[in-house]
Amino acid sequence: MLLRSLILLLLTLVTLPARAEQVVLGLSQDKVAITATFNGKEILLFGAVKREEAIQETPPLQVVIAVSGPTGPITVRRKERRFGIWVNTDAVEVDTAPSFYAVATSAPFSEVLSNVEDQRHKISIPLAIRSVGAPMDVANPQDFTEAVIRIRQNEGLYQKLDGAVRFDEQTLFRTTIQMPANLTEGNYPTRIFLTRGGNVVSQFETVINVNKVGLERWLYDLSRENPLWYGLMSLAIAIAAGWGASAAFSLLRRG
Amino acid sequence: MQIYLPIAEVSVNAFLLLGMGGLVGILSGMFGVGGGFLMTPILFFIGIPPAVAVATEANQIVASSFSGVLAHVRRRNVDFKMGTVLLVGGLFGAALGVVVFNYLKSQGQVDLLVKLCYVVFLGVIGSLMFVESLNALRKSRNNVPPTRKKHNWIHGLPFKMRFRVSGLYISVIPPMVVGVFVGILSAIMGVGGGFIMVPAMIYLLGMPTKVVVGTSLFQIIFVTAFTTLLHATTNFTVDIALAVLLLVGGVIGAQIGTRLGTYLKAEQLRILLALLVIAVCAKLGLDLLLQPTELFSLGASGGH
Numbered sequence: 001m002l003l004r005s006l007i008l009l010l011l012t013l014v015t016l017p018a019r020a021e022q023v024v025l026g027l028s029q030d031k032v033a034i035t036a037t038f039n040g041k042e043i044l045l046f047g048a049v050k051r052e053e054a055i056q057e058t059p060p061l062q063v064v065i066a067v068s069g070p071t072g073p074i075t076v077r078r079k080e081r082r083f084g085i086w087v088n089t090d091a092v093e094v095d096t097a098p099s100f101y102a103v104a105t106s107a108p109f110s111e112v113l114s115n116v117e118d119q120r121h122k123i124s125i126p127l128a129i130r131s132v133g134a135p136m137d138v139a140n141p142q143d144f145t146e147a148v149i150r151i152r153q154n155e156g157l158y159q160k161l162d163g164a165v166r167f168d169e170q171t172l173f174r175t176t177i178q179m180p181a182n183l184t185e186g187n188y189p190t191r192i193f194l195t196r197g198g199n200v201v202s203q204f205e206t207v208i209n210v211n212k213v214g215l216e217r218w219l220y221d222l223s224r225e226n227p228l229w230y231g232l233m234s235l236a237i238a239i240a241a242g243w244g245a246s247a248a249f250s251l252l253r254r255g
Numbered sequence: 256m257q258i259y260l261p262i263a264e265v266s267v268n269a270f271l272l273l274g275m276g277g278l279v280g281i282l283s284g285m286f287g288v289g290g291g292f293l294m295t296p297i298l299f300f301i302g303i304p305p306a307v308a309v310a311t312e313a314n315q316i317v318a319s320s321f322s323g324v325l326a327h328v329r330r331r332n333v334d335f336k337m338g339t340v341l342l343v344g345g346l347f348g349a350a351l352g353v354v355v356f357n358y359l360k361s362q363g364q365v366d367l368l369v370k371l372c373y374v375v376f377l378g379v380i381g382s383l384m385f386v387e388s389l390n391a392l393r394k395s396r397n398n399v400p401p402t403r404k405k406h407n408w409i410h411g412l413p414f415k416m417r418f419r420v421s422g423l424y425i426s427v428i429p430p431m432v433v434g435v436f437v438g439i440l441s442a443i444m445g446v447g448g449g450f451i452m453v454p455a456m457i458y459l460l461g462m463p464t465k466v467v468v469g470t471s472l473f474q475i476i477f478v479t480a481f482t483t484l485l486h487a488t489t490n491f492t493v494d495i496a497l498a499v500l501l502l503v504g505g506v507i508g509a510q511i512g513t514r515l516g517t518y519l520k521a522e523q524l525r526i527l528l529a530l531l532v533i534a535v536c537a538k539l540g541l542d543l544l545l546q547p548t549e550l551f552s553l554g555a556s557g558g559h
Contacts, residue, residue, distance in 0.1 A: 231487030242321030
């Protein structure tokens with residue numbers, strides 16, 4: 001699957017009209033394995049700019065790297081005081097929000113990318129979230145999307161990393177993205193943009209695969225495919241542990 | 256040591272979970288409560304998704320109750336006949352509770368109702384127990400033997416049955432009703448229901464305190480096992496890794512708690528439990544009354 005997409009990508013690169021500047025990317029790893037002791041992962045993204053002409057000095061070339069987690073709808077609820085207690089009153093369905101999103105740039109975001117290009121490629125965090133279906137009776141629906149960003153930024157799931165990309169000689173770039181421990185499984189589309197004067201001059205896309213492995217994988221699959229057996233196994237372990245502790249303690253008391 | 260939970264999809268400290276399991280296990284062994292009413296809110300607090308917390312807690316209660324009940328069986332403190340009557344009611348109630356829960360979920364306010372349930376029940380039961388045990392303690396200090404009400408309206412009901420271990424000859428209707436009620440609450444609140452059942456058995460059925468703990472543990476095992484299976488097969492929210500860590504701490508704690516309980520007098524035990532119940536109630540009540548720092552909350556689409 002990954003190989004096929006890579007080959008496709010290479011083919012499209014070959015068939016595209018020759019660009020002045022192109023991204024060549026390396027990843028410290030294109031797979032993240034979630035094991036039992038998984039506690040977040042730092043991924044190193046590095047690469048170079050391939051070009052067949054002299055470096056154009058001004059405006060300087062900049063790099064934007066956006067890593068996104070699997071997207072899905074979420075329900076955002078707002079509390080209000082009713083009858084003296086705080087209860088959920090309004091709810092807004094945010095149609096798509098990535099479970100993880102990190103944008104790293106080689107300079108302050110506003111210098112690297114123009115608003116028009118941001119709108120076109122949906123790069124900044126607010127644009128990665130899409131909400132269309134806010135009910136008419138909800139006041140300030142934009143508060144709800146802002147809440148998604150605020151809450152997930154506090155949890156380290158959304159990261160705005162201005163200036164975190166090191167870019168040497170307008171040719172070599174690298175950055176690290178810290179993926180938190182509470183990561184969800186799936187494909188993490190990773191996009192790299194080269195910009196000049198706020199305009200995207202080249203882009204490259206790849207995928208980082210995040211997967212549970214080993215015992216984690218086995219338990220997860222069992223709980224989905226054979227839920228009854230999984231439930232019975234959980235109970236058996238519970239009973240065995242309860243009996244074991246009881247037996248061990250009565251032995252201790254007698255001994 | 257951090258450990259990644261496969262179903263909850265979060266990474267937590269393994270020793271924290273072991274310690275939490277142990278502490279709640281001690282309380283469980285001492286008071287004959289499953290400890291769910293403490294553990295479930297703590298699990299929310301450390302960042303376990305609520306659906307996973309409720310389902311996994313049910314599984315953990317099975318373990319700590321089983322461990323606790325064995326110690327009581329050895330001391331012949333379990334009234335199996337009474338336990339079975341409570342259990343029949345409990346299973347029926349749990350099934351009913353799931354229906355009620357799903358109805359509340361469709362109304363979109365399930366979180367609030369669960370919390371209100373906690374506050375109301377913990378508050379009422381905690382204060383009742385506290386006052387009652389204070390009175391009992393004062394009486395025992397004055398060397399007046401505690402009097403158990405021998406006859407009330409409960410003794411007028413039909414379908415009488417003899418419960419030898421409890422020394423009772425009463426109708427099966429009240430224990431059955433208690434069982435159903437506890438079953439409903441356990442399905443809605445994600446608890447074993449011991450904190451409701453223990454006082455109900457003492458004050459309503461007039462069972463001796465000595466057998467109450469063992470008998471309630473006996474009933475809780477089966478009702479929570481049933482709940483675990485329901486959650487595992489319908490919501491896929493039982494996290495076995497989380498459960499194992501909690502129950503390893505829990506079963507050991509329960510053994511210690513059962514022994515600690517024998518050193519305390521019944522009245523002292525009840526005052527402690529009452530204070531604990533009131534403390535949890537106050538914490539949950541304050542959460543509802545005070546303005547939260549974050550007014551917004553994120554939830555899975557369509558869920559709660």
